[in-house]
Amino acid sequence: MNPFFFHPAILFFAALPVVPWLKGVWRSAFVIAVPLVAFTIVIGLEPGMHGVIDVHGLQLVFGRVDKLALVFANVFTLMAVIGAIYGLHVKEPWQQVASMGYVGSALGCVFAGDFLTLFLFWEGLMVFSTALVFLRRTEQSTKAGYRYFLVHVSGGLLLLGGIFLHFHQTGSIAFTAFDPDHAGLAQYLILAGFLLNAAVPPLHAWLPDAYGSATVVGSVFMCAYTTKTAVYALIRCFPGFEILIVLGVVMALYGVVYAVLENDARRLLSYHIISQVGYMVTGVGIGTALSLNGACAHAYAHILYKALLFMGVGGVLQVTGRSRFSELGGLWKYMPYTLFFTLIGGLSISAFPLFSGFVSKSMVISGAWEDHLQWAALGLTLASAGTFLHTGLKVPYFIWFWRDKPSFEPPKKDAPLNMLIAMGIAAYYCVLIGVNPGGLYRLLPFDATYHPYSSYHVMESMQILLFTMLGFFLLIKKLYPEPKVGLDLDWFYRRGAGYFLAFCFHVLKMLDEQVIKNLHRNLALPLLRGFARVANWNDQRVVDGVVDNSAAAVLRLGDHMRVFMQPGILSRYIARTLTVLAGIALLALYLR
Amino acid sequence: MIVRFISLLRQHYGLVQKGFCVLLGLLVLGDLFVPRHHIHFLGDEIPGFWSLFGFLACAIIIIGSKWLGHAWLFRPEDYYDRQGKK
Numbered sequence: 001m002n003p004f005f006f007h008p009a010i011l012f013f014a015a016l017p018v019v020p021w022l023k024g025v026w027r028s029a030f031v032i033a034v035p036l037v038a039f040t041i042v043i044g045l046e047p048g049m050h051g052v053i054d055v056h057g058l059q060l061v062f063g064r065v066d067k068l069a070l071v072f073a074n075v076f077t078l079m080a081v082i083g084a085i086y087g088l089h090v091k092e093p094w095q096q097v098a099s100m101g102y103v104g105s106a107l108g109c110v111f112a113g114d115f116l117t118l119f120l121f122w123e124g125l126m127v128f129s130t131a132l133v134f135l136r137r138t139e140q141s142t143k144a145g146y147r148y149f150l151v152h153v154s155g156g157l158l159l160l161g162g163i164f165l166h167f168h169q170t171g172s173i174a175f176t177a178f179d180p181d182h183a184g185l186a187q188y189l190i191l192a193g194f195l196l197n198a199a200v201p202p203l204h205a206w207l208p209d210a211y212g213s214a215t216v217v218g219s220v221f222m223c224a225y226t227t228k229t230a231v232y233a234l235i236r237c238f239p240g241f242e243i244l245i246v247l248g249v250v251m252a253l254y255g256v257v258y259a260v261l262e263n264d265a266r267r268l269l270s271y272h273i274i275s276q277v278g279y280m281v282t283g284v285g286i287g288t289a290l291s292l293n294g295a296c297a298h299a300y301a302h303i304l305y306k307a308l309l310f311m312g313v314g315g316v317l318q319v320t321g322r323s324r325f326s327e328l329g330g331l332w333k334y335m336p337y338t339l340f341f342t343l344i345g346g347l348s349i350s351a352f353p354l355f356s357g358f359v360s361k362s363m364v365i366s367g368a369w370e371d372h373l374q375w376a377a378l379g380l381t382l383a384s385a386g387t388f389l390h391t392g393l394k395v396p397y398f399i400w401f402w403r404d405k406p407s408f409e410p411p412k413k414d415a416p417l418n419m420l421i422a423m424g425i426a427a428y429y430c431v432l433i434g435v436n437p438g439g440l441y442r443l444l445p446f447d448a449t450y451h452p453y454s455s456y457h458v459m460e461s462m463q464i465l466l467f468t469m470l471g472f473f474l475l476i477k478k479l480y481p482e483p484k485v486g487l488d489l490d491w492f493y494r495r496g497a498g499y500f501l502a503f504c505f506h507v508l509k510m511l512d513e514q515v516i517k518n519l520h521r522n523l524a525l526p527l528l529r530g531f532a533r534v535a536n537w538n539d540q541r542v543v544d545g546v547v548d549n550s551a552a553a554v555l556r557l558g559d560h561m562r563v564f565m566q567p568g569i570l571s572r573y574i575a576r577t578l579t580v581l582a583g584i585a586l587l588a589l590y591l592r
Numbered sequence: 593m594i595v596r597f598i599s600l601l602r603q604h605y606g607l608v609q610k611g612f613c614v615l616l617g618l619l620v621l622g623d624l625f626v627p628r629h630h631i632h633f634l635g636d637e638i639p640g641f642w643s644l645f646g647f648l649a650c651a652i653i654i655i656g657s658k659w660l661g662h663a664w665l666f667r668p669e670d671y672y673d674r675q676g677k678k
Contacts, residue, residue: 140673260657261665336594369632377632385649456636459626463619464646470616471650478654485672486665494672 005050005063007111008038008077009121012104019100020093028088031096035080035103042073049113058173061113067445068296072110072232074443075300076103078429079224079307086311086422087217095135099221102128106225110232115163115173115190118233122159122197125226126152132218133210144213147493151196151206159193162186180241191238197230199274200247200281201254205490208262208270212323216314219266223273223310224303231280231299239292244285245368249379252278256386260479261486265313265323265395269306272391275383276302276349282376283364289448291367296444297360301433305348305356308426309391312342315415315423316399320408325394325481329403335414339400341423346396348430350388353461356430359437359452362461366450385468392465393472398481619643 015034022030047070050063080103087096105128108121126149133145165186167173178187196203207227211219238244255275262268276298283295315338316331317323332339344355351357361384368377414420433440437452472479601608623639635641668674 256653257657257660260654261661263669332598333595336598340594369630374633381645382649382653385646386653389650389653454629456626456628456630459619459623460642463623463640463642464649466612466616466619467643467646468650470612471647471654475651475654478658482666483669484661484666485669486661487667488665 005045005048005065006041007051007063007107008041008073009104009107009111011038011041012080012100012107016097016100016104019097022093027093027096031084031088031100032081034100035077035084038107039074039077039081042070042077045070045073051111052113058116059114060117061175062108062117063111064113064175065111067443068232068235069110071296071300071443071445072228073107075303076106076110076225076228079103079221079303082304082307082422082425083217083221083224085425086220086314086419088418089416090217095132095215095217098128098131098135099217102132102221102225106229109229112175114175115166118175119156119160119163122229123156125197125229126156129210129218129222129226132222133214135218136213136215138213141213141215144209147490148206148210151493155193155196155203158189158196162189162191162193165189175236177239178237178241180238183241191234191241194230194233194237195247198227198234198277198281199230199251200277201251201274202489204251204254204274205488207274208258208267208488209490211270211273211310212264212267216318220307220310220314223269223306227273227277228299228303231277231284231295234281234284235292235295239284240287242285244281245373245376246285248278248280248282248285249376249383250278251275251281252380252383253386254278256383256390258486258488259386259390259394261484263324263326263481263483263485265325265328265399266310266317268390268395269309269313272349272387273306275387276306278383279361279364279380282380283367286364286367286371286373286376288367288371289446290370290450291364293441293444293446293448293450294360294363294365294367296446297363297440298357300440300443301348301356301360301430304426304429304433305345308345308423308430309342309349309395311419311423311426312338312345313395313399315419318419319411319413319415320406322408324483325398326483327407328399329401330406331411332400334406334410334412335400337420338415338423339396341420341427342399343392343396344427344430346388346392348434350392350465351384351461352388352392352434352465353453353458354431354434356433356440358434358461359440360433362452362457363450381464385464388465388468389472393469394479397476616643 011034015030019027019031045065047066048063049061050065051061053060053062080099083099083103084096087099090096102125105121105124108124109118112118112121130145130149130152133141133148162185163173169184169186178190183191192203196206199207211222214222234244252275255271255273255278259268259271259275262271280295280298280302283291283298286292313323316328316335319335320328320331322328348355348357351361361380365377365380365384368374368380415423441450620640620643623643628636631637635645
């Protein structure tokens with residue numbers, strides 16, 4: 001075991017304040033060097049427990065290194081390198097600062113060994129990613145940023161509440177697996193916090209809202225870290241929770257349905273994140289070694305190909321200023337390289353043989369088959385047809401083909417060189433993983449062997465994919481983009497909140513002014529006055545009468561006593577004195 | 593290079609279409625001869641099942657989702673913006 005441990009997140013957080021001071025080529029070199037060094041460090045890490053700090057009897061663990069943490073740290077740092085290259089053209093430093101903090105927080109979560117450390121970095125993820133939404137600096141993105149922030153604050157509170165309850169019940173804050181048979185409110189609150197970040201319906205609507213509004217570079221980063229950190233946390237804590245199988249399959253299909261309706265390319269890709277994370281959540285729910293490995297492998301592959309897709313679409317947005325299908329089309333002559341790389345991303349996410357999705361997605365589906373969950377396996381296969389339909393076909397077709405010429409002044413150049421290089425690296429990894437899955441499989445934490453390239457499996461996938469393609473071209477008229485938005489559950493806080501305010505403003509206010517005020521004036525006030533009158537009468541007549549009369553009675557009694565006791569006649573005094581003395585003498589005799 | 597390749601494909605659109613159809617046919621034919629090791633459910637035993645599955649899946653997803661959209665979910669693009677300016 002290597003006794004020396006350097007937490008890779010420290011590197012990112014230490015680099016944060018330096019970035020704004022650097023200029024030009026120095027800054028470019030610096031923002032690439034930091035994740036590159038971190039990537040090298042992660043490759044060299046050995047399993048073990050590091051950075052254990054004792055705070056008032058609580059053990060905080062900053063550096064739990066095991067194979068599960070390493071596979072995620074590996075892809076997180078690799079993605080940080082690619083994202084840094086993709087963002088080189090940005091002149092202002094703040095997006096680079098925010099994305100560094102974001103990556104550092106994600107690494108902090110991955111290496112956290114207890115819930116409090118996890119929570120600390122979990123909130124870091126939220127803060128830095130919100131910055132990436134705000135930095136787009138449009139009115140629309142500012143609003144989306146606030147919504148994103150508020151939703152994630154609620155999610156963080158769910159998580160924190162769960163952590164406190166869990167600590168109260170068990171006295172432990174260790175970030176380890178829960179037993180599905182003994183899970184109570186505390187565990188389910190933690191689960192809800194994780195599910196919100198994993199964008200599991202009904203807690204998902206923040207994702208397309210924010211990722212469709214963030215900066216071009218920002219959404220490339222965001223699509224990689226928030227949901228996958230949540231998947232990591234789910235694998236860590238909730239393997240074998242069967243509710244996750246249902247939720248996973250539902251979300252895989254949910255994303256597909258909404259992707260049909262979506263007109264904005266980045267929002268479409270966002271819905272496909274939901275769909276793809278569905279595979280991982282299902283894998284966690286099944287909980288066998290194969291399916292958990294599948295969830296890890298799919299997260300690894302997904303980060304790369306989804307980032308590639310966001311980079312391609314982001315490149316189009318950067319060059320043309322447009323991301324709606326209804327405005328795009330006909331770009332193949334003008335942005336061919338972006339098209340090429342986006343196609344590789346599309347083929348990877350669609351799980352074409354020889355591309356990365358093929359070797360990872362099929363692990364989860366095989367896990368479902370082998371666990372005899374036929375409905376889950378069929379649901380996921382259905383969703384994978386939908387994935388190809390949208391990301392593999394709809395995105396490239398409606399951006400680069402469809403029209404013979406763009407409906408606007410065609411761009412003079414393809415995307416900037418740094419963007420193309422970043423896309424190239426991601427595309428290289430997508431193909432590498434697809435062609436040589438052994439490299440990825442070696443990283444996987446659980447003990448299960450899997451061979452994706454059986455002739456039947458290849459045949460099955462090709463049939464599904466190519467016949468989906470046939471369907472796409474036969475039904476293409478139905479798919480023509482419509483400039484509309486699909487209602488989703490963000491309605492409740494975007495529109496619903498407005499209605500709630502209107503309800504308060506009109507109905508509650510009217511109730512207050514009309515009904516309650518009148519009730520007060522006509523019923524409550526007279527009643528109160530009547531009661532006061534009764535009390536007044538009671539006070540004056542009854543209470544005062546009693547007091548006055550008793551005072552008068554005491555005076556009268558005193559007068560009688562004075563007249564009786566002090567008559568001023570000597571003989572009566574003597575007689576009374578003798579009577580009393582005789583009485584005392586008799587009493588004394590009697591008592592003796 | 594990519595542009596030239598795509599122009600070539602576009603020039604011979606009919607040929608590409610035919611080639612694609614032949615490929616689909618070959619896939620179904622080939623499915624007759626592929627060895628099956630892990631039979632998980634009925635569909636695995638029927639040759640060409642996954643072709644049908646893929647095609648139907650695509651049709652169901654497109655038609656079903658669009659129906660859902662037109663029947664209920666679709667709103668104008670400025671749906672959320674309009675409210676704020678009321």
